[in-house]
Amino acid sequence: MENELNMNLSLSGKSSTIIRLIGCVILMLMSGCGKKNNKQLAKTYYKLCMVELGEGLSTDVAIRKALDYVDKAIDCDPKPEYQAVRGSILFKLKHYNRSIACFKTALREITCPRIRGELLNNIACIYGQQGNCRKAHAIWTKLLTSPHYLTPEVAMVNLAKMFVDKGKYDQAKKYCAKAVTHAPTYIDAHFYLALLSYYTQDFSLAKKEVATTLFMEPGHQGAKHLERMLAVS
Numbered sequence: 001m002e003n004e005l006n007m008n009l010s011l012s013g014k015s016s017t018i019i020r021l022i023g024c025v026i027l028m029l030m031s032g033c034g035k036k037n038n039k040q041l042a043k044t045y046y047k048l049c050m051v052e053l054g055e056g057l058s059t060d061v062a063i064r065k066a067l068d069y070v071d072k073a074i075d076c077d078p079k080p081e082y083q084a085v086r087g088s089i090l091f092k093l094k095h096y097n098r099s100i101a102c103f104k105t106a107l108r109e110i111t112c113p114r115i116r117g118e119l120l121n122n123i124a125c126i127y128g129q130q131g132n133c134r135k136a137h138a139i140w141t142k143l144l145t146s147p148h149y150l151t152p153e154v155a156m157v158n159l160a161k162m163f164v165d166k167g168k169y170d171q172a173k174k175y176c177a178k179a180v181t182h183a184p185t186y187i188d189a190h191f192y193l194a195l196l197s198y199y200t201q202d203f204s205l206a207k208k209e210v211a212t213t214l215f216m217e218p219g220h221q222g223a224k225h226l227e228r229m230l231a232v233s
Contacts, residue, residue: 042077045069049085063092080109084119096126113148121155128162136162153183160192169200180209187216191223198226198233206230 049069052062067089073082087102103119103126110116124139140155149155156179163172173196179189194209207230213223 038076042073042079042082045073045076046082046085049073049089053089063089067093080106084110084115087119087122091122091126096130100126113146114150117143117146117149118151121149121151121158124155125158128158128165131165133162133166151183153179153186153189156182157186157189157192160196164196169196172196173200173202185216187213187220190216191220191226194223194226198230203230203233 046069049066052066052069067086070082070086070089073079074086083102084106087099087106090096090099090102100123103123107116107119110119120139120143124136124143127133127136127139137159140159143149143155144152156175160172160175160179163169163175173193176189176193176196179186180193183189190209190213194206194213197203197206197209206226210223210227210230213220214227217223
């Protein structure tokens with residue numbers, strides 16, 4: 001059962017859109033980063049980066065190619081958006097300290113409160129991955145009070161995962177319950193609440209949340225497994 005509760009932290013967000021390039025765009029890369037075309041070439045490198053992330057299915061080779069392209073984009077035009085993407089790629093490669101540095105660089109220039117909230121959430125996730133619960137908790141707690149952070153349920157579930165890692169299942173359960181109340185359509189919150197309810201022997205709530213999870217996503221394998229476990233408990 002402990003393996004079922006191994007809720008690894010991960011960066012939040014939707015999958016990158018696949019960007020397809022026409023052949024003539026590739027030819028632009030052969031001219032180098034002249035001052036006049038720096039920004040346009042940076043955009044081209046960035047698009048190639050997105051192609052690798054979108055079409056490479058997150059293979060190690062594709063991720064490293066994407067990192068090379070975004071590095072070239074930053075050399076041409078050090079936009080904070082490129083730094084943020086670089087931070088996400090470095091996270092995938094488990095270069096956590098370098099990833100945090102990129103997100104912090106992006107934060108120095110990005111003023112949009114919503115994007116800042118997502119970047120801070122990513123930094124907190126990395127701190128949690130590193131076991132630095134104090135810093136992760138401080139960021140997520142602050143995000144929960146921000147009107148500009150549009151997905152507080154993500155912070156709540158991430159806080160729950162952190163408490164699971166510390167063996168504090170009752171506290172984790174409370175945060176998942178808050179996430180479900182705040183965002184009733186958030187499937188992960190329902191499933192983790194079901195899992196934590198089972199672990200804390202609150203079988204009635206576990207069955208209710210499993211049923212909700214399977215209603216929203218009938219093919220959810222974790223919920224199906226937990227349903228079978230509840231049937232014999």
